[in-house]
Amino acid sequence: MIKFGEAVFGNEVKAVINLVIGKGKEMDEAFTNALTRTPCPLFANLRPNLIVKPLTLVVPRHPISSEIQDELLNGVIQYGVAKAIADLDLEEDLKIIATVSVPDVPLTTLTKRKLFQYYYGATKLAINRALNEYPSKEKIKKEKYRALHPLVGFRDVRLERPPYLQVALDVPTIENLEFILNALPKSDRIILEAGTPLIKKFGIEVIEHIREYFDGFIVADLKTLDTGRIEVRMAFESTANAVCISGVAPKSTILKGIHECQKCGIMSYLDMMNVENPINLYNSLKLKPDVVILHRGIDEETFGVKKEFSITKEDVDAILAIAGGVSPENIDELIKNYDILIVGRAITKSRDPGRVARMFVNRLGDDIEQYRLYLDEDEEIDIYSRVR
Structure with a gap:
């Protein structure tokens, strides 16, 4: 023994x-x-x-x-x-x-x-x-998303405690980006998305710049359509926690992208924008994404296109996200069906992005640290019954 x-x-x-x-x-x-x-x-x-x-x-x-x-x-x-x-x-x-x-x-x-x-x-x-x-296996599962190592200074978040607000950073300048990053509240409920226009303008290295201000979960919204492995690896090397792959990409690209995410230990998003039947696509994939996004694009919103999503949490074994049409008025209804609410212009185009972000975050629940016990005060008392 x-x-x-x-x-x-x-x-x-x-x-x-x-x-x-x-x-x-x-x-x-x-x-x-x-x-x-x-x-x-x-x-x-x-x-x-x-x-x-x-x-x-x-x-x-x-x-x-x-x-x-x-x-x-x-x-x-x-x-x-x-x-x-x-x-x-x-x-x-x-x-x-x-x-x-x-x-x-x-x-x-x-x-x-x-x-x-x-x-x-x-x-x-x-x-x-x-x-x-x-510790027991149950103790480790409970602590793994809130444990903070004193010599590290940040937690590795894996989206295990929804709902979340994902802020889509589709901004035109680094100055605007930094203004928003400084304004956002400190919350375990916030995910940051390096938006496609932002990455196209400043390169994948913009994620490293975001990392200087934010040590939480960052998504690289590459909307990958080809070379799935290469794009995922580029985002991974820039410290992204997840990569967004387009659902209209060839199935081989989707599978290679998801597989590379699994190899690198980061999460895969599959964006269903312009996909006619998201459930059929999801079911046809041998490798499943970690997150499925139901997405109404900005251009669709501009032209007043109304899109109804029929997919629910029961249809997929994945985290379910929604983008497009998310507002403080419908947040209570949306979090019944979605784990991640993706919001862009409502926050980034606001005069006070911090105030608007707090309007969303305050409706999502408490932060991890709010009820954090000091060190191991939650350690079970009865473990000492055997030896004193």
Whole structure:
């Protein structure tokens, strides 16, 4: 039996522990291999000549390059780990391997006390998590769209929490683009679309320019009609999260574009503008797009063309988006049937694009962070029922 656990405590002085706990032949081999590695780890002890049971190895994650690190590793860090093991009163035939980070910080009473407390708590937490196989698959699914890594600073959004407002940036100048980007509210509900005219004028690199202002989900509206693989790869290399392929393209182009999106790990949009029977096209595709757009074009709106869409969420196993004719007056009705509302000129041509965007966003629901708990306050209390 081998199980794994992890815990991190602290900010400016930090304890990071990755832990293996178990028993049996496989664990004995892992323990012996860890003991003979270079640089050599140390047994966790409460004082010299008093190692704890179950036997525990403390292994530094990186080379020890200073006298301060050497003293911290052999002092408060291994003592914090050892004291936690002793207090847990675990089965003696278990073995534990704990890899630890060793900061290079001033040797003050305060920093030594902090590291002891952090490693004492982190060791107990990592063992509890390991023995209870935390986190569960359900926990990971719940957290994956809202987890924010402190050294990354942004979330990777995959459109798992609709509805969304997709702002179509079909603007003529970089100055106008920047004005809109600065005006838009900060919201998890907003998707940005690098519109076809914008990309045609400034090139696919305009996505990288948008990225300087916006770290969320960006769609490259290429309306790809040919060379599906090449265009998708170009958008991917410019950090687009999705590429829009035209539904009137040859089926081979559509399939190659969707396949390239899957290879690159980005999402595929299929724009059904001018497609007579969207359901038939969708059903005929061996590879399915992630998002289907029901689209009434700007020129159609200009000439007063009315188009009714009969496709619903029940017809496709995909995110359903609508473009054309979306307004604050019909938003409540539209979000019953569509996951993404695509709005262009109503926002980008407004004198106050931020105010108009907020009118839409405020009707879509709360942001992810609104009810975010501090760190892992939502961790299940009953996981500690087995070991204290």
